[in-house]
Amino acid sequence: MTRKALRQAEPVRYSRLLSVAAERGSETVTNDDVAGPIDSSDEWIRQRTGIVTRRRATADVDVLDLAEAAARKALDDAGLTGADIDAVILSTITYFHQTPSGAAVLADRLGATPAAAYDISAACAGYAYGIGQADALVRSGAARNVLVIGAEKLSDIVDPTDRTISFLLGDGAGAAVVGASDTPGIGPTVWGSDGSKAQAIRQTHSLRELAADGSLGMPTLRQDGQTVFKWASFQMAPIAAKAMAEAGVEPDDIQVFVPHQANMRIIDQMVKQLGLPEHVVVARDIADSGNTSAASIPLATERLLTEGKARSGDLALQIGFGAGLVYAAQVVVLP
Amino acid sequence: MAHTASEILEGLAEIVAEETGLPTDAVVAEKSFTDDLDIDSLSMMTIVTHAEDKFGVRIPDDEVKNLATVGDAVKYIEGAQA
Numbered sequence: 001m002t003r004k005a006l007r008q009a010e011p012v013r014y015s016r017l018l019s020v021a022a023e024r025g026s027e028t029v030t031n032d033d034v035a036g037p038i039d040s041s042d043e044w045i046r047q048r049t050g051i052v053t054r055r056r057a058t059a060d061v062d063v064l065d066l067a068e069a070a071a072r073k074a075l076d077d078a079g080l081t082g083a084d085i086d087a088v089i090l091s092t093i094t095y096f097h098q099t100p101s102g103a104a105v106l107a108d109r110l111g112a113t114p115a116a117a118y119d120i121s122a123a124c125a126g127y128a129y130g131i132g133q134a135d136a137l138v139r140s141g142a143a144r145n146v147l148v149i150g151a152e153k154l155s156d157i158v159d160p161t162d163r164t165i166s167f168l169l170g171d172g173a174g175a176a177v178v179g180a181s182d183t184p185g186i187g188p189t190v191w192g193s194d195g196s197k198a199q200a201i202r203q204t205h206s207l208r209e210l211a212a213d214g215s216l217g218m219p220t221l222r223q224d225g226q227t228v229f230k231w232a233s234f235q236m237a238p239i240a241a242k243a244m245a246e247a248g249v250e251p252d253d254i255q256v257f258v259p260h261q262a263n264m265r266i267i268d269q270m271v272k273q274l275g276l277p278e279h280v281v282v283a284r285d286i287a288d289s290g291n292t293s294a295a296s297i298p299l300a301t302e303r304l305l306t307e308g309k310a311r312s313g314d315l316a317l318q319i320g321f322g323a324g325l326v327y328a329a330q331v332v333v334l335p
Numbered sequence: 336m337a338h339t340a341s342e343i344l345e346g347l348a349e350i351v352a353e354e355t356g357l358p359t360d361a362v363v364a365e366k367s368f369t370d371d372l373d374i375d376s377l378s379m380m381t382i383v384t385h386a387e388d389k390f391g392v393r394i395p396d397d398e399v400k401n402l403a404t405v406g407d408a409v410k411y412i413e414g415a416q417a
Contacts, residue, residue, distance in 0.1 A: 047375070048375065048377065224396070225376065225377070226376050226377070226379070226380050226396055226399060227396045229376075229377050229380050230380040230383070230384055230396065233380075233381070233384075234384050263377075265377050269381065
């Protein structure tokens, strides 16, 4: 008896971003609001980080609310509904359930059931990781349209007395729909990790330690600022350069640079290291939105598009990097 | 070939000048990076990175806090070349 030939999914040649949308926390938190408990000042925070305000959500809003709001806008902008989505990928570090995933709950809220749905843990690189996965899923034929969401309610894990990272953090969500395209729309993702620096950005304690000693309270974040600054400023620029090279483009061909909004000093140093020409529009959403981890790239992208500083069809170099340490970069055509 | 202490000081002064806008002759051995030259922790990491590249040495992140003065940095780089 002859065995039937196995059929594999038919690949699709190209993928692209169909939309990028954002939802910011509704409250504006100034440097003066956070400076007291860390014995700091507006001037010090601006000089060290470039942050003027950060946006935070109210107590009644959780990370999935932010994610849902951004996702609904992304679906609308793409002219799609939940029923058109085959996979939902949620990147977050502030959905406090080991299981079930936030993505499954979110997919249901969006009417995307029975889309495949899963969370990824790639911190500030989560959106760029998600876009890399969505691109692969669409081109392999595993999904027609993929919804990628980076969502964080980081205000849930800030320690107001922490001088290392808490004062940087904001809340928000960004979402993108990735689908098939007649022309190339997402360059190869250059991604990786370096777990030898896992302690550079970390939780104060694990959930197991909290279970053993309830007095520890909710874990909060800490970072070794100098280590992270050096790594991000000097080791991430070559990753971004590689993403351009693999996409077959030069700095002159790029219209927009959207690095993860970690710290303005890192952004400035990366621009210098990359030798980006004057015409390249650099996302500096961190000044008003703070560091929103996985949400920062789509938040910054949406803002540039909304303000007319970037346009549909522009080539954007984006790079996410953060706790892990992990990173991912790609060149995309803006929707 | 190993750099001499005076070559290191000269090279380091150029790096500091580039990062801070200070004249190179302000960068002398006894000056404190923070108190005298007003260099913050992030600028210090930029200077360290450029110094690593220029002198072909590795300065671990944990070591940077021990480099209080320009002279400390020169001495560390001189030793690290060996």
